[in-house]
Each structure stands twice: as structure tokens, then as C-alpha cells.
Amino acid sequence: MIEVQTQSVTDDISPSQIDFISDFIYRKTGIVLGQSKKYLITSRLYSVARILGKDSLLAVIEELRLRPTRQLETLVIDALTTNETLWFRDKKPFDALTSKILPFLHTVKKEKELSIWSAACSSGQEAYSIAMLLHTCDLFTDWKINIWATDISSQILERAKKATYTQMEISRGLPVQYLLKYFTESDDDNWTLNEVIKKLVTFEHFNLQTEQAPPSKFDLVFCRNVLIYFDRETKNKILDNILKVLLPHGLLLVGGAESTLGIHKQFQPLRFDSAIFYGAETSGAFWAEIAG
Ligand SMILES: C[S@@+](CC[C@H](N)C(=O)[O-])C[C@H]1O[C@@H](n2cnc3c(N)ncnc32)[C@H](O)[C@@H]1O
Incomplete structure (x- = not known):
């Protein structure tokens, strides 16, 4: 201590x-x-x-x-490390997930399993936003859901696992319907996320710069608002590693001020309404029906 x-x-x-x-x-x-x-x-x-x-x-x-x-x-x-984060950050990608990407995956995937990686998850808001979205949309109740959330900061991972947030943190992007449905208020004015959502997410220490991701493959990888801190060589190496763990149809989401363009040639942008995701070259045919 x-x-x-x-x-x-x-x-x-x-x-x-x-x-x-x-x-x-x-x-x-x-x-x-x-x-x-x-x-x-x-x-x-x-x-x-x-x-x-x-x-x-x-x-x-x-x-x-x-x-x-x-x-x-x-x-x-x-x-x-800078741990700035919020719930449903940038909103548009989450809207695209709800209206297009998740319903499409639900229809076309043969195995009832969805794997998502929140790389650089900070205090958990990103991973838990995804978990609440999946739980609310009701499409995946009989599916196996794996949300793997990782960060380099041990301290922030402890906070993420606890899933207890101050009033100020809650007010940063969490819609009130999610607050009422999934959180319990404690005497000290903090809010704790319910076990049903916590159980969907596994937190682990992971250094994007030095570690190779495990052999699991992902439908979706969120690597947002962290590439901005790296130089071009490190960004390229991280994107290379992400490419290796994306399923052939898998999608990568980066932060609003980030892009793979000019850094890694094997990603192509795919537009879903006004949200841009990135897929491997193989992914275009899979998403052709719904991506612009
Ligand atoms: C600004 S936060 C972004 C959190 C979340 N992805 C979002 O968009 O709201 C950046 C996070 O990246 C983590 N980070 C920085 N360098 C890292 C590395 N080499 N490997 C893994 N995580 C790292 C920090 O600890 C921090 O929690």
C-alpha cells in the first residue's frame, strides 16, 4: 500500500x-x-x-x-498516459452500429458469436458503451459475446473493472435511459454499473506498442484516440497487428481525428451513413450491401 x-x-x-x-x-x-x-x-x-x-x-x-x-x-x-474518455464518444459510429452494422452482422454471420476489442479502453466507458448497446438492441441474446478491453495503464484498468463513476463522469455522454437501466446510485453520489453489463467485458493489461494481440479474431476493433500519441512507425506497426486479428469482414474504428490513410495501405475506408470505419481489402465485398 x-x-x-x-x-x-x-x-x-x-x-x-x-x-x-x-x-x-x-x-x-x-x-x-x-x-x-x-x-x-x-x-x-x-x-x-x-x-x-x-x-x-x-x-x-x-x-x-x-x-x-x-x-x-x-x-x-x-x-x-492521458485517459480522457466518455460514453458513446463521437456518437455517429454508435448510431451506425445500431442502424446498420449490428443488424447486418446478426443476419449474415453463421456462428452466433461476436468478438470485439476495445484497444486502449481507459476507464471502460468505450467497452461498456458497446456492451450496453448490444444488450439493449436485443438481437444477440442467444449469442456468445466477447468484449476484450485493454490498456497499458494498470491504474486505469483497476478503475474500469470497478465500473464506479462519479456524477461528472456519468454526465459525459451517458444517455439517461442507460443510466436508469444499468446503473445503481450509491450513498456517495457515485454510480456503479450492473453486473449483467460488467460480465460482458474482460479487462486486461496490453501494450499496443510491444505486444502481439492473442490469436483470437475480432469482428470489430475500436482503437480510438490513442494513435494520435504515436509516431508514424508505431502507428503502422499497431495497424499491422490489428490487421492480423481482424476477421476477413472485420472493421476497425479509429478516433474522430485519426485515420489509417497515408499510414497503412491495406485498410480501406467504409462509410456507414456518416461514420467511417476501416476494413481490410477483403472486407469491401462483405459490406457492399450496406456500406457507401
Ligand atoms: C485518450 S484515451 C482513449 C480512450 C478511449 N479509447 C476513447 O476513445 O475514449 C487513450 C488511452 O490509451 C492508453 N494507451 C496509451 N499508450 C498505450 C499503449 N502503448 N498501449 C495500450 N494503451 C495505451 C492510455 O493509457 C489511455 O487510457
Whole structure:
């Protein structure tokens, strides 16, 4: 158990210390930081210093340089990942799933099994949004549903597994009908997701930069709002790995500000109403009936 210290943390960090932290984070996660992220690095390392009871950022950096334990590395990685997320993020892809993609998969898939990967799932809102959507649409009640949700941050995965959210987190995109149907309010004004939805999702630690996905294949892969943190080479490698685990008809969804175009040639964009998904070259024929 780590005791949180309250003493104040002082001092500034030098360009070479920023380079050291940026290099550490790049090697461990693929995330590109650098001198322009000095403010972010400093403010996030303050939290690590406080947790460890160190009185300077330099002390944290020196500890990481000279005595890099697994616990310290995890703390620094957790602090420097950005976990911003919300329910039903960007809405349009979820509308396309409801109106077109899921009904079509329900009609054409021979095996009654649906596998979905939420890669970089943060505190779980994405994976649970998918789970609630599937549960509500009633098409898949007798299907085997596998939702695999992964992230590099151990701390955020613990939060995701707990599935307890503050009022502020709930207010970020969760439609009230889902709140009433699937959440229970606790005395401290937090909301906890019901077991029936939690059970649909399996959370695991997974580093997109260094690990090969398991041999399972997926109908849908959500890899959203994480590619933006990587350089072109890392994005290409991650997209390559995703391609290997997509079923021939499988679809990839990236974030609103992300695309595979110009990064990986073997994905083609497929439009479902106003939402764009990406499929392998083989997927076009499968979706031809409903994709524009
Ligand atoms: C901004 S959140 C996006 C969450 C969600 N996908 C969404 O769109 O709302 C980015 C997540 O990517 C995770 N992440 C960053 N680098 C990663 C890596 N190399 N492997 C796996 N996850 C990573 C972070 O921990 C963070 O939770």
C-alpha cells in the first residue's frame, strides 16, 4: 500500500531531464512527448513525487534512472498516459452500429458469436458503451459475446473493472435511459454499473506498442484516440497487428481525428451513413450491401 504524502514538491526540470523522461516513455509505450510537452511532464510527475514522498522532481527522475523498479515504472507510465474518455464518444459510429452494422452482422454471420476489442479502453466507458448497446438492441441474446478491453495503464484498468463513476463522469455522454437501466446510485453520489453489463467485458493489461494481440479474431476493433500519441512507425506497426486479428469482414474504428490513410495501405475506408470505419481489402465485398 503506497502512502500519499502531502509535503510540497519543488523545482524545475532541465531539457536533458525532459529528454530522459520522453525517451523512457517512448521506449515503454510508444507515446511521443519531447520538449514541447514540458508542462505536461512536470505537472504529471508532481503526482508521482507526492505519492512517493519525494520533495523534488529531480529525485523522482534520479530514482527512475538509477533504481528503476517495476512499481516506479508503472507509476510514471500511469501518470504520463492521458485517459480522457466518455460514453458513446463521437456518437455517429454508435448510431451506425445500431442502424446498420449490428443488424447486418446478426443476419449474415453463421456462428452466433461476436468478438470485439476495445484497444486502449481507459476507464471502460468505450467497452461498456458497446456492451450496453448490444444488450439493449436485443438481437444477440442467444449469442456468445466477447468484449476484450485493454490498456497499458494498470491504474486505469483497476478503475474500469470497478465500473464506479462519479456524477461528472456519468454526465459525459451517458444517455439517461442507460443510466436508469444499468446503473445503481450509491450513498456517495457515485454510480456503479450492473453486473449483467460488467460480465460482458474482460479487462486486461496490453501494450499496443510491444505486444502481439492473442490469436483470437475480432469482428470489430475500436482503437480510438490513442494513435494520435504515436509516431508514424508505431502507428503502422499497431495497424499491422490489428490487421492480423481482424476477421476477413472485420472493421476497425479509429478516433474522430485519426485515420489509417497515408499510414497503412491495406485498410480501406467504409462509410456507414456518416461514420467511417476501416476494413481490410477483403472486407469491401462483405459490406457492399450496406456500406457507401
Ligand atoms: C485518450 S484515451 C482513449 C480512450 C478511449 N479509447 C476513447 O476513445 O475514449 C487513450 C488511452 O490509451 C492508453 N494507451 C496509451 N499508450 C498505450 C499503449 N502503448 N498501449 C495500450 N494503451 C495505451 C492510455 O493509457 C489511455 O487510457
